[in-house]
Amino acid sequence: MEEYRRIFKQITVSISIILIIFLVGIIGFMILEKWDFFTAFYITAITLSTVGYGMPDNISHATIIFDTILIFSGISVVLYLISSLTALLVEGDFNKIGGGLKMLKRIENIKDHYIVVGGGKTGKYIIDDFIKNNIPYIIIENDQNKIDKLIEKDEYKNINYIIGDAKDEDILFKAKITEAKGLLLTLPDDVDNLYISLTAKTLNPSLYVVSRANSSEELRKLLYAGVDNVILPPEITGKRMALMISKPNVLSFIESTQMDFGEEFGFAEIRIPENSWMVGKELGELELSRSLDIIVMAIRSKGKAQYNPKSNYKIKARDSLMVIGNNEDIEKLRRYVIMAEV
Structure with a gap:
């Protein structure tokens, strides 16, 4: 979401500068020439737009100087706006805004979903399966770069994600933790997974939690903390390698079923x-x-x-x-x- 905040900030700053200069012009003309609001508004508008209609006769030297400053300010703001909008178009930021708003709408309507903590390699495999089986999900990832790498590919352009630390309760609430069916913890740090599982279970006791662990010792701690299922990547890798040697045809059949059928x-x-x-x-x-x-x-x-x-x-x-x-x-x-x- 930081990217969207940057874009909105850039647009907001541009519009704010225009409004401030416009307001300064109106107030300045009302003070210097004692014009009413609508006259000052009109003169400010034609000055900033540089349409060249000309100024009223018999204006003071102070007004001439003020008007000149206003003209150069208007030109500077216009150039700034053009460069900013051009940059947004070239970088595709308007498309990002559109995609971001659509994603926020999807997250707003989502329920009975699964929260995936971590958008790395493990998280990517989970997302692939969820997309394939039309399972609703939200990714929580602390690193914007990981998400950016994912959405560069067409198949991940419409993923649902939240940038933030899953240890933060506010981030979990944004991911609608109280309406979620399950939580999948893929972080490499077992302590982080343990802390998040404890927090999540407090917010939603009926949540089904699956976590990865790096050792059997950490596995026991996660189970004590209320995690429903724990995956040990080293154990799975070892069993898979052993199966390749002891029962290669069985493994080959299991892996080829999706391809064959x-x-x-x-x-x-x-x-x-x-x-x-x-x-x-x-x-x-x-x-x-x-x-x-x-x-x-x-x-x-x-x-x-x-x-x-x-x-x-x-x-x-x-x-x-x-x-x-x-x-x-x-x-x-x-x-x-x-x-x-x-």
Whole structure:
């Protein structure tokens, strides 16, 4: 937002200088020549615009000097304005203002969104996935340069972001922390992630928080602080490398599914609400694979996952269905589960 403040300040300063000079001209003519307001206003206008209509006869020498100073002031201001506006046009700042206003409008209307703290490499991968799956989000980034590098690319021109320190409560409120569903902490400093998670949970106790950590020791601290899930990049990298050696074909299959099946294929977690018509019914009764092009791979209930669930499994409120299949059908399933009855 600092960039927008700079642009608005530049425009405001230019307009303010014009108004001040105009006001000085009106007051000066009213004092020197005892003219009424409208006459002084008119003479000031034609003087600053340098239209060349001429001045009234029999004006004093003091007025001539004052008018000359006013003319040069007007020319200077006009040149300054032209150079400022030209700079704004050349640098594309007007487009930035337009884009910024649109973004502020989007943020104003956003709800049930996810807040991503950090717009670095990790944050970028998160944003890519959110954009692909139409998940509402707001990025909080302290470094304007990182955001500038992102929005240089067409695919990131319409990202939602706030420049500021996420440790500041005011910044979290600007990101609508009380209306957010989740918080993703990607900062390299574990202490920062810990502090932000504590602050965020205080402002929104129901917030689902995911954080990265650099060591298992910090992982425990984050979990004690109320973080719901912690990711260890070194652990993930190590397991991935081991899988490349021990089970290369399995890894190759997992990584190629998106490419093989295309953009219409995906994985999803469908949470069953308490008022869903599915609650109390057996999985086999639903016949999901017949009506929808999806497969239920697992059901997560009370923190435990049951893989390849049996057809006689009874669906409970707050269960999560882990499904794989056509994205359009996955969205249909999302709508089905929230219905009170069918």
